[in-house]
Amino acid sequence: MILQLATGGLLLGCIYGLVSMGLSLIYGVMGIVNFAHGAFVMLAMYASYWLSLFVGIDPVLGTPLVALLMFGFGIVVYRAIIGRVLRGPFLARLLVTFGLSIFFINMAQFLWSPDYRMVQKSISRGIIMLGPVFIELPKLVASIGSLIVAGLIYWFLRKTKTGLAIQAISIDRSAAALMGINLERLNAIAFGLGLACAGAAGALLASYYYIFPDVGTMFGLVALVAVALGGFGSTEGALIGAILIGIIETLGGFYVGPEYKYALIFLAYVLIVIARPKGLMGWGAD
DSSP states (O other), X not given: OHHHHHHHXXXXXXXXXXXXXXXXXXXXXXXXXXXXXXXXXXHHHHHXXXXXXXXXXXXXXXXXXXHHHHHHHHHHHIIIIIHHHTXXXXXXXXXXXXXXXXXXXXXXXXXXXXXXXXXXXXXXXXXXXXXXXXXXXXXXXXXXHHHHHHHHHHHHHHHSHHHHHHHHHHHOHHHHHHTTOOHXXXXXXXXXXXXXXXXXXXXXXXXXXXXXXXXXXXXHHHHHHHXXXXXXXXXXXXXXXXXXXXXXXXXXXXXXXXXXXXXXHHHHHHHHHHHOTTOSSOOOOO
C-alpha cells in the first residue's frame, strides 16, 4: 500500500513540479511572487479543452501548442502590465499579480460559467500494472510529459546563451546589466517561459482533471509552497520540493485524512524552513 501511495504521490509531484518551476523562474529573474500563476494554469486547461472540443486536438498532443500560446501570452502580459510595475514598490508588484489572478478567475466564470467541464476523449486512458502497483495511464502520461518539459527548461537554462544570461540576472541583476545583458528582453522571455510551464502543466492536467474557473488556485498555492521549500529562485529545488509535497499529500491524505493533507504540507514546509531558512537549494534574486 505504501508503494502504491508513494507512486501516486510521485506522479502528482511531477505535475506540481512543472508548475513550480515556472513560478520559481519568474521569481528568480524578477523577484516577483506571481500569485496569478494558478490562474494561468486554469487558462491553459480551458485552452486545451476548447482545442479538444472544437479542433479535435488531444490535450496531450496539444501540449506544445498550448505551451507556445501561453509563452506568447506571457510576453504580452509582461509588456503590458508586469514590466510597468517592476521598478515600483514590492507591494505594487505583489498586488498586481494578485489582481490578475482575481481578474482571470472572474473572467473565466463570466465567459464559461462555473460549471465543471472535462475532456471526453484522450489518448491516455486506462490503467497499467507494474508489479503490485497499478497506475492510471492519464496521470503517468501527464507526469512523463511534465518531466520532459522540465528537462527542456533545465537544458535551455544551462546550455543556451539566453538561458545562461537569465541565470546571470537571477544571481546579480546589476552585474548582468553592466555586462551588457538586455534585462528588459530577458525579463519578458523569463516571464513567458514561466507561463509556458504553467501552460504545459495545464494542458497535461486537462487530459484527466476537471476544469472550472477556480481549478488553478490550489495548484498555485501548492507551487508557491514548493518553491519556498526548494528555495526561491532554484528551479531544481522547486521540482524537488514539489515531488516531496506530492508524496506528503498522498500519504497524509490516506493515513491522516484528506481534510488534513494540506495542513501536513504546510507543517512539513515550516519544519524544513526552520532547519534551512533559504530552502533546500535556494539562491534567488535580491
